[in-house]
Amino acid sequence: MSSDLGMRRRRAVWRASHRGTKEMDYLLGQFAEQAVDSMNSEEISVLERLIEMQDPEIELSVYEGYSLGDRDLDTLVSLIREFHGFPGSRK
Template identity: 65%
Template sequence: MSGSDLGLRRRRALWRATHRGTKELDFLLGRFATQTLDGMDAAEIAVLERLIDTPDPEIEQSFFRGQSLGAPDLDELMARLRRFHGLSEAG
């Protein structure tokens, strides 16, 4: 994947992370994306894109209660998101 393609995916993921529809998740995902997207490779961006596509109630349960999203890569990204916002690993 070329650098310009990766840059486009980063910009698109950032926009989507900050425009989900609920202010709370826009804030949580948007702040994380703003700070971490530049260091993500294509595979990590793909996982973030899948998280962004996850329904709000599932993200909320995972973020606030530590519930699994059903995929190890999504759970690891959620653990990073929780740590980023100062929450412990366990719910």
């Protein structure tokens, strides 16, 4: 199982860094590189779900703090906002 988890972690970092727009590549990729090693399987699942979303949805959530309508995704976006020091985050 640990090799599967390791593969998911590596894949999540790569996907977060290669989404299509430079801004989202940077924001999600930098966060993923820092956080993914401490994530468990469920947390990686949430990251994988976020990575599959369209950039405009993620941008509104990350930049403006809008809810994605899912508590787990909103919690992850809050961590991303805090990591990057966006206004309204706890950092």
